[in-house]
Amino acid sequence: MVISISDNSKKTKKMEDYENETGKFAIWRGRVTEGFKKWQKGEKIYEKDKERIMILVSDEVKSKWLNFVKKFEYTTASKLIREAVNSFIELKESNSSRKPLPQISHELKESLTIIKGYSHLLFEEYKEQLDWDVILKIKTIYDQSLILEHKIIDNLEQPKVEKSHYDILIIDDELLTINLLVDYFEMKNYTCKYFLTGTEALEEIKYSIPKLILLDILLPDIDGYEICKKIKSNENLKKVPVFFITAVPHSEVVGKMSETGADGYFLKPFDFSKFKILFDYL
Incomplete structure (x- = not known):
């Protein structure tokens, strides 16, 4: 039996999933394609420029993956695996471009040294000449610089x-x-x-x-x-x-x-x- 569809608005959700996954038409010239029929039956659709890769996993891992596929409505486990691998690669590449924590710590401390040093100098050398509210503001800056220094050490430097x-x-x-x-x-x-x-x-x-x-x-x-x-x-x-x-x-x-x-x-x-x-x- 030939299924004929002349209006693309009659596409089903499955057809849209097929087209998004494979890049192929589910309907061509008003007819449902053989590729979609095979895909709907569970048969694998491969592109000529794609190479098949097989991986071995335990039954427990397979079951976990298939449950995830079902829960989040992936069309196939292959799609999940492809997305997972691509996300991992992007994450690795992103991390490799980040500065190491000791370098970030060093750069932050260089700027903090100026803030902490000058606020302490102003407080110690000019407190007799400054208004009380100004002294309090300078002391607050110094105290906050100590807190920031402490956080830099705790969060960015390797613990001893x-x-x-x-x-x-x-x-x-x-x-x-x-x-x-x-x-x-x-x-x-x-x-x-x-x-x-x-x-x-x-x-x-x-x-x-x-x-x-x-x-x-x-x-x-x-x-x-x-x-x-x-x-x-x-x-x-x-x-x-x-x-x-x-x-x-x-x-x-x-x-x-x-x-x-x-x-x-x-x-x-x-x-x-x-x-x-x-x-x-x-």
Whole structure:
């Protein structure tokens, strides 16, 4: 029987799929083509300038691919494979043209050095001559440059496998507090390392165990109570002294001491005479 169709508007969805996949007509001169009939029966249609490639896969992989074909309405598994291979090639070529992360880190740091350096210089050398609101803006620029420097190091530079050695880990999202504490302990000849978020700090102590941890309670991601619980429940870290540094009410902190296992606390603003107890741990 010959199927005759004189109007292209009568094309079925299958016919359109066939034409898109093979580049051939499903209807020619008002008749359904033999190529479409074969394709509809499941027979393979090959171009003369195309070469057949066979691949061997397990039944599990084959089933997974065919389920994907059905779910996303691919006409054949071959079409899925072709698209997947082309996408992989494009991705590889795109990645090969990208700059390596250490190079990006170096370029960002070069510009950041100018911003950080000049803001620090202006703050230290001209703070007596500038209005208070100008000083605050300069200090904000400097503080933000420190945050950006920290993010560049964490996200673009290769992590060090070997353990770093320092005395005190400070976890606080306020850079003014961090700078104050770092200056204080460095005057006492102790080394410090700091993080602005709990997530970063928890990642750090997987590889490096400090002698002492000073921990703010109100952090942008994980609160200090939860961080302390994680530290004290870890077999490798539970002996590390943890002291809260916080501006939350005294009654709240005291109520959390037993639950979190913290070794002590210091309320903001600090009374540095009370810090003497810390040196017993250092």
